[in-house]
Amino acid sequence: MPSIADRMRSHIADLEPYTPIVPLDVLAERLDLPIERLVKLDANENPYGPSPRALAALAREPYYAIYPDPDHTRLRAALSAYIGQPAARIICGSGADEIIDLLLRLFVEPNDVVIDCPPTFGMYAFDTSVCAGQALAVPRRADFTLDIDGIERAAMESQAKAIFLASPNNPTGNPAPPAEIEQLLNLRVGPQALPVLIVVDEAYIEFTADNSADRQQSPGVSYWVGAYDNLVVLRTFSKWAGLAGLRVGYGLMPEAIAVQLWKIKQPYNVNLAAQVAAIASLEDLDYLRGNVARIVAERERLLVALQELPFLLPYPSATNFILCRVTQGDALTVKQQLEQQGILVRYYRTPLLRDYIRISVGAPEHNDRLLTALQAVAEGAPVKGQ
Ligand SMILES: *Cc1c(COP(=O)(O)O)cnc(C)c1O
Numbered sequence: 001m002p003s004i005a006d007r008m009r010s011h012i013a014d015l016e017p018y019t020p021i022v023p024l025d026v027l028a029e030r031l032d033l034p035i036e037r038l039v040k041l042d043a044n045e046n047p048y049g050p051s052p053r054a055l056a057a058l059a060r061e062p063y064y065a066i067y068p069d070p071d072h073t074r075l076r077a078a079l080s081a082y083i084g085q086p087a088a089r090i091i092c093g094s095g096a097d098e099i100i101d102l103l104l105r106l107f108v109e110p111n112d113v114v115i116d117c118p119p120t121f122g123m124y125a126f127d128t129s130v131c132a133g134q135a136l137a138v139p140r141r142a143d144f145t146l147d148i149d150g151i152e153r154a155a156m157e158s159q160a161k162a163i164f165l166a167s168p169n170n171p172t173g174n175p176a177p178p179a180e181i182e183q184l185l186n187l188r189v190g191p192q193a194l195p196v197l198i199v200v201d202e203a204y205i206e207f208t209a210d211n212s213a214d215r216q217q218s219p220g221v222s223y224w225v226g227a228y229d230n231l232v233v234l235r236t237f238s239k240w241a242g243l244a245g246l247r248v249g250y251g252l253m254p255e256a257i258a259v260q261l262w263k264i265k266q267p268y269n270v271n272l273a274a275q276v277a278a279i280a281s282l283e284d285l286d287y288l289r290g291n292v293a294r295i296v297a298e299r300e301r302l303l304v305a306l307q308e309l310p311f312l313l314p315y316p317s318a319t320n321f322i323l324c325r326v327t328q329g330d331a332l333t334v335k336q337q338l339e340q341q342g343i344l345v346r347y348y349r350t351p352l353l354r355d356y357i358r359i360s361v362g363a364p365e366h367n368d369r370l371l372t373a374l375q376a377v378a379e380g381a382p383v384k385g386q
Contacts (some may be wrong), residue, residue, distance in 0.1 A: 011110075011132045013294055014204075017124070026200065033342045042344040044170070044204075044321050046128040047363040050277060052305045054243070057280035068272035075275050083222055083235075085151040085252050089262050090141050091338040096203055096236040096249030101127045102261050103162070103232060103251070107197055108133035113158035119171055119352045121201065122261055124164035126363075138288055144315070148180050152187055159190040160368035162197035168204045171346070171358040173317030175208060176200070181221055185228045195230040202233055203249075204319035206240035206292055210215065225252040232257065239320055240292050241281045249275040265287065279356045295320050299361045305371050307380055321360045341373045348358075 005013060021043065059314070076087040083090070093099040100123050107113060110132040116124040118137050125135035136158055138151045147166070156164060165185055169175035177190040184198050202220045209219040222233045236249035281288060296376055303322060306314035311334075315324040326334055335347040335357055346358040359370065 009132070012238050014028065015129055023129050024028055025345070029341060035343045039205060039343045039362060041360040041366065041370060042346045043244070043356075044239055044319070044360045045244050046239060046291065046295070046320070047361075047366060048242060048294070050242045050246075051281050051284040051287050053254050053284040053287070054241075054277040054280040057276050061272065061276045064272060066272075067268055069271065070267040070269075070273055072270055072275060075279050076169065077268070078249060081254065082282050082285075085222065085225055086385050087136055088255050089225055089252055089258060090250055090251045091253065091258055092248065092275075093265070093267070094247040094249075094269050094271070096201065096251070097123055098122065098232045098247075098269060099232075099234055099249060099251035099261075100164075100199070100201075100267075101130075102199070103199060103257075104128055104131045104133065105264060106257070106260050107161050112161040115154055115158075115160050116161045116162075117143070117151065117165065117169075119348070119350070119356075120164075121166050121170045121203075123372055124199075133161070134158075140169075140172070144169070144174055144179055146176055148183060151184065154188060155184075156189050159194070162198045162199060164201065166201040166203065168208055168318040170203065170319065171313055171321065171323050171348070171353070171356070173319045173321065173323055175318050178221055185224075185231055197230050197232065198228075199232045199234060203236045204237055205235065207287075207296060207320050208318040222252050228253055228258060229254050237278050237281060237317055241278070241288055242291070243274070243277055243279060243281065246274040246277050247271075248278045261336070294363075295361050298364060302359070302361060302367050302371075305367075306374075309374055311378055312374070321358055323356055323358050326355050326357060331357050334374075337377050338370070338373055341369075341376075343370055345370075 022037060024035055026040055072092040075092055076090045080087040081088050092097065104127045108128060108131040112133045113136045114128040114133050115136050119139050128135040138147055138154050138156055141147055154168045164343055165176050169172055181200060187196055188194060189196060195283060200221055205220040224231055225231055232251050232253040235252050236245035256332055299317060303314055303316060306312050306324060311326060313329040315325050331354060332347055338345055
């Protein structure tokens with residue numbers, strides 16, 4: 001008998017259900033630990049939270065009963081000054097995630113190919129599938145660098161519409177060399193020599209290079225936007241500015257792409273609280289950069305300490321997290337042993353990452369608790385092959 005399911009778009013009905021993260025209070029109850037005892041190092045959140053100026057601006061804002069500015073005028077002006085790109089090239093979203101979705105909705109027709117380079121951020125392939133596109137994976141090399149020749153070949157064979165590169169990459173922590181990005185920007189596919197949309201996701205760029213106030217140029221490739229008609233750069237307030245829960249990110253793109261996204265975005269996509277907090281964050285850069293510097297210093301301390309553990313191989317990182325290969329024993333078991341002690345790290349149930357855990361850099365006391373717990377795992381853990 002036909003059912004209502006037969007009227008649904010089949011590519012969506014056939015999608016795997018999304019595995020949501022477990023909220024902290026539910027997890028605390030499950031582990032029978034008070035919520036303050038949990039050390040959350042599983043989602044690359046900022047342990048220092050939002051800037052006090054952002055919190056004060058949120059408390060002061062008088063107009064929560066009024067719809068927010070659909071053009072994000074003040075936020076885009078502040079971002080323009082922060083990034084050094086005209087406001088006409090900036091589109092804000094409810095997180096960078098929304099910009100990924102909008103871009104794919106603009107570019108992808110059914111069965112169009114979108115390339116990503118796993119292990120990488122899952123939203124590129126996820127949103128491609130939702131748009132009825134085909135996600136084509138060109139895996140990274142063993143050292144997690146990009147297989148540029150492989151990407152070019154795959155893009156030409158499939159006449160790919162878009163290539164997504166996270167730089168620095170999540171979860172591997174390494175940046176993409178600008179020369180390789182440039183090579184892909186110049187790639188042309190098919191008999192008509194068509195350009196490919198290149199999306200460089202710089203969610204973690206504030207944790208790379210130095211962030212000192214006197215630097216002339218923002219790190220990454222944002223200053224190339226506009227010079228190429230096919231380059232989009234994504235940024236977010238979720239990680240460096242501690243606003244993950246408010247959902248605010250943005251894309252930098254040529255005007256010709258921006259005008260189309262303006263047509264399809266929901267008018268009130270970025271809520272008022274998010275806009276207020278993001279603007280105030282950009283007025284408190286010294287404070288936020290201080291926290292970024294603390295996280296970067298902790299990252300380097302953590303890297304050295306993790307290297308000393310016999311069962312972990314940590315990878316250097318330009319972000320606020322460290323990917324570790326579990327070289328003895330089982331990565332999922334390590335994750336679960338840490339969880340029993342109230343420490344949450346990220347484990348991926350995927351073939352490429354089954355031997356890895358990803359640890360977000362916390363405040364010093366969090367990282368100390370992590371290291372103590374890992375020491376205990378080292379002393380008690382069953383070792384593979386013995
Ligand atoms: C966290 C993350 C994002 C998501 O940013 P939001 O602004 O919170 O949506 C985008 N890209 C990468 C690579 C990330 O790790």
